[in-house]
Amino acid sequence: MQDTSEGARFARMVRLGLRLAAEPDPDVQLRHLYGEAREILQADHVEMLLPDEEGRLSHGGELLRDRPALPLRLSSPAAPLDPARLPRGLPPLGSLLSMPMQNDGHRHGWLVVGRAPGKPPFAPGDEQIAAMLAAGLAIFRENIRLYRQAQHQARELRREIAQRERSENALRRLTRIHRMRSRIAAEIVRCRNQQQLFKEVCRTAVDQGGFRMAWIGVQQGELVEPVACHGEDHGYMNLLRDYQRAGHRDGPAITALRERREIVCNDIARAPLMAAWRAPALERGYRSVAILPVFARSRLAGCLALYAGETDFFSEEEQQLLIELAGDISHALEFIANEERLDFLSYYDPLTGLANRRLFHERLNQHLLAARQTTARVAVILVDLVQFKAVNDAVGMAAGDEVLKSVAERLTRLAGNPAYLARTGGDRFAALIPDLKDSASLSLMLRDRVWTRLSHPIEVAGRSLSLSGKVGLALFPEDGDDGETLFRNAEAALKRAKQTGERYLFYTAQMGSAMKQRLELDTRLRHAMQDDQFVLYYQPKVDLRDGTVCGAEALIRWESPELGLVPPGQFIPLLEENGMIVEVGRWALEQAAADRSSWMRAGIAVPRIAVNVSAVQLRDAAFIDHVGSVLERYPQSAGGIELELTESSMLANPDATLPLLQRLRDMGVNLALDDFGTGYSSLSYLSRLPLATVKIDRSFVLRMGDSANTISIVSSVISLAHSMGLRVVAEGVDSTEQLKFLRLLHCDEIQGHLFSPALPPEEFVALLRRGRTLPPE
Numbered sequence: 001m002q003d004t005s006e007g008a009r010f011a012r013m014v015r016l017g018l019r020l021a022a023e024p025d026p027d028v029q030l031r032h033l034y035g036e037a038r039e040i041l042q043a044d045h046v047e048m049l050l051p052d053e054e055g056r057l058s059h060g061g062e063l064l065r066d067r068p069a070l071p072l073r074l075s076s077p078a079a080p081l082d083p084a085r086l087p088r089g090l091p092p093l094g095s096l097l098s099m100p101m102q103n104d105g106h107r108h109g110w111l112v113v114g115r116a117p118g119k120p121p122f123a124p125g126d127e128q129i130a131a132m133l134a135a136g137l138a139i140f141r142e143n144i145r146l147y148r149q150a151q152h153q154a155r156e157l158r159r160e161i162a163q164r165e166r167s168e169n170a171l172r173r174l175t176r177i178h179r180m181r182s183r184i185a186a187e188i189v190r191c192r193n194q195q196q197l198f199k200e201v202c203r204t205a206v207d208q209g210g211f212r213m214a215w216i217g218v219q220q221g222e223l224v225e226p227v228a229c230h231g232e233d234h235g236y237m238n239l240l241r242d243y244q245r246a247g248h249r250d251g252p253a254i255t256a257l258r259e260r261r262e263i264v265c266n267d268i269a270r271a272p273l274m275a276a277w278r279a280p281a282l283e284r285g286y287r288s289v290a291i292l293p294v295f296a297r298s299r300l301a302g303c304l305a306l307y308a309g310e311t312d313f314f315s316e317e318e319q320q321l322l323i324e325l326a327g328d329i330s331h332a333l334e335f336i337a338n339e340e341r342l343d344f345l346s347y348y349d350p351l352t353g354l355a356n357r358r359l360f361h362e363r364l365n366q367h368l369l370a371a372r373q374t375t376a377r378v379a380v381i382l383v384d385l386v387q388f389k390a391v392n393d394a395v396g397m398a399a400g401d402e403v404l405k406s407v408a409e410r411l412t413r414l415a416g417n418p419a420y421l422a423r424t425g426g427d428r429f430a431a432l433i434p435d436l437k438d439s440a441s442l443s444l445m446l447r448d449r450v451w452t453r454l455s456h457p458i459e460v461a462g463r464s465l466s467l468s469g470k471v472g473l474a475l476f477p478e479d480g481d482d483g484e485t486l487f488r489n490a491e492a493a494l495k496r497a498k499q500t501g502e503r504y505l506f507y508t509a510q511m512g513s514a515m516k517q518r519l520e521l522d523t524r525l526r527h528a529m530q531d532d533q534f535v536l537y538y539q540p541k542v543d544l545r546d547g548t549v550c551g552a553e554a555l556i557r558w559e560s561p562e563l564g565l566v567p568p569g570q571f572i573p574l575l576e577e578n579g580m581i582v583e584v585g586r587w588a589l590e591q592a593a594a595d596r597s598s599w600m601r602a603g604i605a606v607p608r609i610a611v612n613v614s615a616v617q618l619r620d621a622a623f624i625d626h627v628g629s630v631l632e633r634y635p636q637s638a639g640g641i642e643l644e645l646t647e648s649s650m651l652a653n654p655d656a657t658l659p660l661l662q663r664l665r666d667m668g669v670n671l672a673l674d675d676f677g678t679g680y681s682s683l684s685y686l687s688r689l690p691l692a693t694v695k696i697d698r699s700f701v702l703r704m705g706d707s708a709n710t711i712s713i714v715s716s717v718i719s720l721a722h723s724m725g726l727r728v729v730a731e732g733v734d735s736t737e738q739l740k741f742l743r744l745l746h747c748d749e750i751q752g753h754l755f756s757p758a759l760p761p762e763e764f765v766a767l768l769r770r771g772r773t774l775p776p777e
Contacts, residue, residue, distance in 0.1 A: 698732025
């Protein structure tokens with residue numbers, strides 16, 4: 001009977017194993033195990049005791065807490081088992097069977113089976129069945145562990161696959177944007193104007209970047225005007241314009257321009273900024289949008305808008321790449337603007353907007369080509385503004401520019417067609433007249449129209465200024481067969497008009513000869529500097545109190561091997577005109593300091609030496625540093641160098657000149673005002689200058705014997721200078737009569753041929769050694 005019962009229990013165990021194998025749900029499997037355990041073992045209680053995370057069975061009671069992996073069978077026929085020794089939480093039991101759950105040497109816990117008090121205790125056969133159940137539970141626990149591990153790995157794998165897919169999608173988008181940026185970089189090199197660049201950027205963004213639509217807009221007041229678009233627009237650009245005109249000014253594009261920053265909406269369906277545009281955008285398949293400001297020369301130029309067909313399209317990496325793309329476009333706009341400006345500057349004067357000399361010559365040659373075919377005459381006219389430099393010095397360069405623009409406007413109205421006009425130099429304008437009828441009508445036009453218009457006062461900087469001009473003219477074909485010759489001959493006529501005081505002159509062959517001589521002189525001057533042909537002569541200055549030599553003026557002389565000793569009046573103006581005066585002036589200052597130091601080392605008592613400084617030198621940025629370096633190299637001359645400056649050079653830019661002169665004075669350099677009375681001096685301004693000496697121009701000294709008014713002027717100059725604490729030097733004193741007047745007027749010093757002409761260095765040194773003086777009265 002017992003064998004049959006055991007066989008039945010084993011059969012149920014087999015059926016339990018098959019049932020568990022067919023059941024995928026672990027919770028259902030566990031319920032089956034508990035139920036069958038109760039039935040097979042006729043138990044009242046079945047429980048698994050599982051260790052904690054650290055492997056301890058803290059709730060196993062005295063019997064199981066530290067028990068080795070051995071079966072435990074207990075019974076108490078008379079009374080319930082002692083609960084203090086049993087695992088916590090068990091009901092009252094009369095017998096207990098506990099089997100270790102082990103698998104491959106790993107203990108998963110204990111199977112605890114109990115019967116109520118009064119029931120038969122567990123038999124050895126029950127222990128065998130319980131061992132089988134415990135082994136099954138151990139396998140079940142292992143399977144559960146493996147199942148959960150597999151679930152976790154599956155979740156991780158799904159996350160990894162999803163992340164990989166997201167990464168691959170992001171990489172594909174980044175690759176598209178990189179490809180788009182590379183293609184746009186190529187277009188930037190190719191595009192030569194702004195509109196072409198905008199179109200290519202939008203096309204490339206859609207074709208290469210995978211965007212559904214792209215557009216570029218420029219700011220017009222408070223609105224954004226789309227100027228280029230590509231992709232699935234479907235009328236969206238017209239809607240943008242209509243919505244803005246209807247008063248919607250808080251969209252992403254206007255916001256990006258107003259706040260000068262990028263705007264990104266990764267979900268158009270929820271973005272507040274897209275409220276007004278949301279429905280039309282979603283209808284067209286737009287799900288994300290990025291608006292990127294574009295700048296040119298640090299000024300806002302417009303914005304680039306990119307629309308994507310999926311939400312969350314713009315990651316941080318993509319946004320950064322797109323910001324860099326906007327920077328590329330900004331650089332391209334600056335490059336295009338610079339090219340356009342360079343193209344403009346190549347052919348036009350930036351101040352007046354008129355053609356420059358290059359474009360004028362091109363237009364002149366075109367008209368000459370047509371004139372040769374029709375035997376027409378062409379006139380080339382050059383206009384120089386008289387005394388413009390003095391006006392510029394008096395009112396400042398900014399106001400002078402306004403004068404030039406006003407003159408350009410007047411000449412344009414006279415010519416009728418601005419294509420016939422050009423500004424070819426500082427204050428020089430050129431005009432051509434095609435199909436000239438006769439030179440007589442040209443003369444009449446100059447007299448009755450040009451001078452009338454030019455002489456009208458120009459209001460600028462709070463002043464009313466009147467100008468006049470000198471004009472030189474050359475005619476085709478009689479004065480030249482090509483544009484270059486005609487222009488050169490018109491220049492010769494203009495130069496002659498300025499020399500003679502005529503308002504205008506037509507070119508003659510004699511003028512061409514004079515121009516040729518001037519060009520030859522310019523070439524020789526350039527060789528003179530290279531070949532050390534310049535020398536300094538020294539003209540003494542005499543103190544009228546005791547007749548002693550108290551100073552000298554260093555004067556440049558040109559000893560040309562071909563021309564001999566060239567008078568200063570023939571080459572000094574040319575030096576100032578061609579800019580060589582800066583280099584020659586530096587040489588003169590250094591040579592004067594070197595000579596004075598050399599003479600002092602030889603034991604000669606050398607007075608102060610004055611060196612002339614032109615307005616061109618004073619405008620040279622390196623002038624003050626050069627003076628300082630000369631004084632450092634020749635410290636013996638530091639206190640004995642005087643610089644003579646003209647009124648016009650000091651007044652050219654008063655705000656810059658005053659601190660420069662103060663720096664010179666602080667360096668120990670004496671300053672003298674040369675040719676006083678010939679310029680446009682403001683006495684209040686002169687009183688602020690750190691001067692030591694005033695020189696009366698030779699023209700006043702020359703006329704003192706003939707004019708009482710001139711004597712009064714000289715007397716006033718001397719009195720004024722003395723009241724300002726300045727010494728007065730009269731230059732050009734060539735007669736005893738002039739000397740007598742100057743002594744009576746209490747002039748301090750004289751300079752002129754009466755005492756000595758300008759002398760070569762060795763003769764000047766000899767004069768100092770002899771101690772020559774001016775005889776007393």
